[in-house]
Amino acid sequence: MSLISIISGSASDEQIVERTIRVLDEAGIDYDYQILSAHRNPDELDEYVKNSDSLVFICIAGLSAALPGVVASKTDKPVIGVPVSGTLGGIDALLSIVQMPRGVPVGCVGIDNGANAAHLAVKILAVAGKL
Numbered sequence: 001m002s003l004i005s006i007i008s009g010s011a012s013d014e015q016i017v018e019r020t021i022r023v024l025d026e027a028g029i030d031y032d033y034q035i036l037s038a039h040r041n042p043d044e045l046d047e048y049v050k051n052s053d054s055l056v057f058i059c060i061a062g063l064s065a066a067l068p069g070v071v072a073s074k075t076d077k078p079v080i081g082v083p084v085s086g087t088l089g090g091i092d093a094l095l096s097i098v099q100m101p102r103g104v105p106v107g108c109v110g111i112d113n114g115a116n117a118a119h120l121a122v123k124i125l126a127v128a129g130k131l
């Protein structure tokens with residue numbers, strides 16, 4: 001069982017995914033990584049989230065970053081969003097991720113800061129007594 005699921009909206013988010021994975025590897029924590037877009041693969045994303053036994057989701061997405069919010073709508077587990085920079089510098093993804101309606105929270109780290117998403121996920125697992 002992987003404690004953490006990392007989902008990116010596209011293979012083009014690779015650099016930010018690598019920063020995330022590097023921290024988890026250093027901490028010796030298992031993760032599962034999938035490329036699944038809420039926009040492009042809604043059914044596969046739904047199936048993956050519902051069948052995952054991970055305790056924390058890290059969702060990495062640029063542009064109109066629906067991915068973290070959609071994942072949060074499908075699970076009661078904590079979701080951390082990572083906005084990825086693009087033509088608008090990542091402010092588009094940042095605002096998409098933080099502006100969630102009440103009751104469907106997504107934690108959000110800084111633009112391109114996949115490393116902090118991993119550090120935060122590790123802290124969540126630690127206080128939950130899972131490490």
Ligand SMILES: Nc1c(C(=O)O)ncn1[C@@H]1O[C@H](COP(=O)(O)O)[C@@H](O)[C@H]1O
Nearest residue numbers: 009010012037038039061062065066067
């Ligand atoms: N934000 C989303 C979602 C989503 O939210 O479902 N799916 C893809 N994307 C983002 O689109 C950007 C460009 O993707 P492509 O390079 O594949 O066109 C990526 O940063 C991805 O995370």
